[in-house]
Amino acid sequence: MKRLCLLRHAKSDWGDPSKDDFDRPLNTRGEKAAAFMAGWIARSPYRPDLILCSTAVRALATCAPLRDALGDSVPVIYRDELYHAMPDEMLEEIRNAPDDAKTLLVVAHNPGLVLLAMALAEDPDDETALRVAYGVPTGGFIVFEFDADRWEQVANAKGRTVFFGRPRDLMADVSGEKR
Structure with a gap:
């Protein structure tokens, strides 16, 4: 089984x-x-073995605390190709990921990220997939599981959408606040 996690960069400054x-x-x-999100992901069952990250400043800044929370055991590969990548470009990066990584995290941008998520959803009418289709906010985190042994297979497959979380909802869950 392969697990693919998608993380949209956090909210950027337009000032x-x-x-x-x-x-x-x-x-x-x-x-x-x-x-x-870095702390949440590091403690979650979706902890990655490898991170692919866009080289845009906001993606790097989103990835930095994650890299710190995960430690040196989780390599990060920075890819210019992930900046404003569309699904085919993201899939090419995923396809080339080393197969020893069971859980891969991609830090990238919309609209490509949500389009990729919808393309990968095995059941686009599943409740989690429908939430993704409604929109992936900044900091949004999506997890897919695939019956595959190699990342090359994932690029041509549909996966089960097993998790979708937004920072504000996850923060509220941790603090016990109502949403």
Whole structure:
């Protein structure tokens, strides 16, 4: 079995209009969400063996606390190709992932991320898949499981959507607040 996790970068800062899209950092809310999601993912049953991360500043800043929370045992591969990648480009990166990684996490951007998630959903009418189709907010985390032994097989398969979480909902669950 292979498990694919998709993480949309956290909320970015739009305050400096002179910054190129690629160079936008996280805003304060995004930094808080990235730190929370890093700890949550590190403690979850979806802890990755390998991370593929876009090289955009906001993706790098989303990945940094995750890298710290997971430690040196989880390698991170930074890929320019994941910046604003569409599903076919993301699948190419996934296809080339080393097969010794059982759980792969991809940190990337919309709209490609949600389009990939919908393309991979075995049952697009499943409740979790429908929540994904409604939208993946910044910091959103989606998990698929595939009956596959190699990442190459995942690129041509449909997977079970086993989890979808938004930072605000997961934070509320941890704090006991109502949503």
